[in-house]
Amino acid sequence: MRCWLICTWLFLGVLGPSAAADLLTTAPPLWFDADRPSVQAQQAVQLLLNAADEGLEPQHYQATSLSQAVTRASADPALTPTQQVQLDATLTRAMEHYLSDLSQGRVNPGRVKANFSTPIAHAADIPAWLRDAVREQRLGAAVAQLATQAPMAAPLRQALSHYRALGQHPAWQSPLPALPGRKLEAGQTYVGLPLLAQRLQVLKDLAADTPVPPRLELEGELITALMRFQERHGLTPDGVLGRRTLRQLNITPAQRAEQMALSLERMRWTPLRQAARMVVVNVPEFVLRAYEVQNGKINVKLTMKVIVGKALDTRTPLFDEDMRFIEFSPYWNIPPSIARQETVPKLRADPGYLAHQDMEFVTASGQVVTSMAPDHLDAVLSGSWRIRQRPGPKNALGDIKFVFPNNDNIFLHHTPSPGLFERDRRDFSHGCIRVQEPVALAKFVLQDDPDWPEERIRAAMTSGQSNTLRLTQPVTVLIAYSTVVVKAGRVFFYPDLYGHDRLLAKALRQHAATLTP
Template sequence: MLRLKALGHDVTCRLIRGGLLCAWLLVGVLAPSTAADLLTTETPLWFNADRPSLQAREAVQMLLTAADEGLEPQHYQATDLNQAVAQAGTGPALTPAEQARLDAALTRAMEHYLSDLSRGRVNPSQIKANFSTPGDPAVDIGAWLRTAVREQRLGPAVAQLAAQVPMAAPLRQALAQYRALIHHPAWQSPLAPLPGRKLEAGQTYADLPRLTQRLQALGDLAGGTPAPERLEGELIAALMRFQERHGLTPDGVLGPNTLQQLNITPEQRAEQIVLTLERLRWTPLRQASRMVVINVPEFMLRAYEVQDGRIQVKLSMKVIVGKALDTRTPLFDEDMRFIEFSPYWNIPPSIARHETVPHLRADPGYLARQGMEFVTAGGQVVTRFAPQHLDAVLSGAWRIRQRPGPKNALGDIKFIFPNNSNIYLHHTPAPGLFERDRRDFSHGCIRVQEPVALAKFVLQDDPDWPEERIRAAMASGQSSTLRLAQPVTVLIAYSTVVAKAGRLFFYPDLYGHDRLLARTLRQHAAALTP
């Protein structure tokens, strides 16, 4: 074994079959090579003759600026590859073996980067998201890359790949803006505690100048607006805009929740945007031509069509999701296949055990008042109450259901997309809850604010189901189930940052999924560290 110096790098040489074989060790960029690596006859991808091509320098620049995409340049050995490509372009010409080694290293780094850019860094199942893979076969990143380089369109091709992530462009812009604010003087320390429980119009506050400065930096208050001596005028309007963008009641009152959101630093917001970009890379928002998407932290449903790769929102409405403490709505996607009009509510065993049965023991008349009945194992309906019936329910032999009607917990319509969690969309007899800002009140299923509008979207291509017939079926009081001729994909997603109409909105991490994703990404990064 010989140890030599060449071009400023260590070269390990050893005798193989009577010849001398040397393997570049380019400062951690290139792993020790094998004879097969060095004796390859494949045409280099990143070289023109004996020098790195323009596309090689372009590729290295992409790796160096991976942070602009919310990724980590060090994961792709960007600095070392930049040094190696620069030296190969200006120093002594590399041998064919050395050239092959550098060419392979840059290819591997770009394949890794492109995979992360388009598919994300971690498996969504690690983050409690049971999303299906796209219907079309996954793109062969290696073949895609080689074609783009050989056709000399690497830059436009990568830009097009990155643009396929929904909201990618505004989120990248927002990421740069919030990173630029990290050292802004308005965030050198938290805002001062409130003088009382809350600050209302006309009241004074010692930190009004810094509050004014902070709202200007965030774009909620016009630059140059002087800080008032009291909470009033334009500052109240700016505070309302900030509250609207952060999932708060836009009342212009500076209370504890608003103060807490104001004290979240730009660095923390940038991390929230990075997490959102990661989620969007593996959330299948374009896998079908028509979709119904529920964003859990935002408490919103959007129905849209995908045409020529563009998302066109046709419908949006408020929703109520599962309680954060104990009945969280799971994240997954399935096809909606049925609509049930005037549905029965078959009370899940867990709800019956912990809520309905105790209520009936304390108040037997609750059964009749709520339009409930027992159903035996053989399907017989029993409407009268008896204590032994509750025992049969607890043993699993019987079940309790609620008949169609004005008190039915599912309202007058149910949208069914069969899944292992028994989650579905439905209306509600308590629409007042939609007026709350935070709407996690359900046992896991999702209540929709405008069921007729959603039914019209789902049935828009079925001329047999105009709005009048939909409303009549909902009001009939007779349960009926319609099988959809054209199933519609339903996606239950989780995004705490949303770009809407040129503005950025932040929502609380309702179920702690962002914290879990951040921890998983740190573990992923640690595993990549040499």
């Protein structure tokens, strides 16, 4: 901080030469050894030059000009004390900026519709942290520890580097030709087949030595490779080249690299390691993972499909909370908005819908009313009564509900409609999250409670009697958003379901515009 002040005062002309000299005697430069930049200074500028490897922008940290300045100072040590202070302060300021971005991210998550209560751990005092790392000559190792330590960060960095290297590949110098019809199926001819094969080979979905069919027909290994590509891009893997698949094929490696950089940015402020056990839902992937953190390593114990809120109007919010209760054979207390917009109109059209769906009214005093009358519906619309669905096979929550109290009234639950899990795109809910394997999730949550073996869990789920269990050991639930996931060395891309990637990209552009050159 003192270097910053000296440099600023010198630039503003506040300090005279003698005053500057006095201060210089009490604040030795951080990055100089005798009159030359130290080894740590060389490491620092290299870190800044390589900021793109972390999904950051080297120009935001004056990487090129600092590298040139340090190189000149190393070759010609005849810098005046004032010039040393200026270079030292500029490099310090750039490194502190870089370390802040690297550990905390560049954008406040609240600006991009993410409400995480517990931020990812980072160095509380970056200037002091930096001084200690430099003086102990461990800058490189310390920065590596400070970088994003999320479960998929390391393979995502590798994928980012690979896709950036493909930026000028000839396979993407021109788009694939338009399809001859609405879609291209097995046996049909396509003039763009050689270019298609080249792209699939570069992306490692097709073996490099696979020949292109001489008659340019979609067949054999090309179909299999197309299915691999579709699987990796959130598409139905049917081996048919339709418009959605063609659109994904025409996205350039540079655009994919930007998508990865957005995912790395989110990981910096998404609390993926805040607890020993966590349940994480990745919304665009439609997947839940339950894992434990042991000795700093992530051990995934459970993976399953989920159904999330509709992209159009009932999006699942992003936040983290502790799961504190499990409700077996739950009632479904229909939210007022759903009651007004959906349930009441159905009851007006068909009064028998109440009994058929095992529903009932609950008055303000808690009295249960099972009869149907127009006055009852008016009471619901006024907010004095509510509608609930009794436990049983028709209950919209299925037979178990995982509760982590939050302002949005979002929870995990089972569903009586498991067929929807077979869809590739699974945004069908009103915001809550339906889980494919509720028993497995309950076993994970209750694994340390010997009073709740699988047999008792299943019995409680099917009893028909609502029962709420308070967890002795709460489990953190994190609802996250990443459109890029690396699985077993393969990179998977998912559609920007809620437009959060677009929102984050815009926020980052706005942030960049505020930076002082």
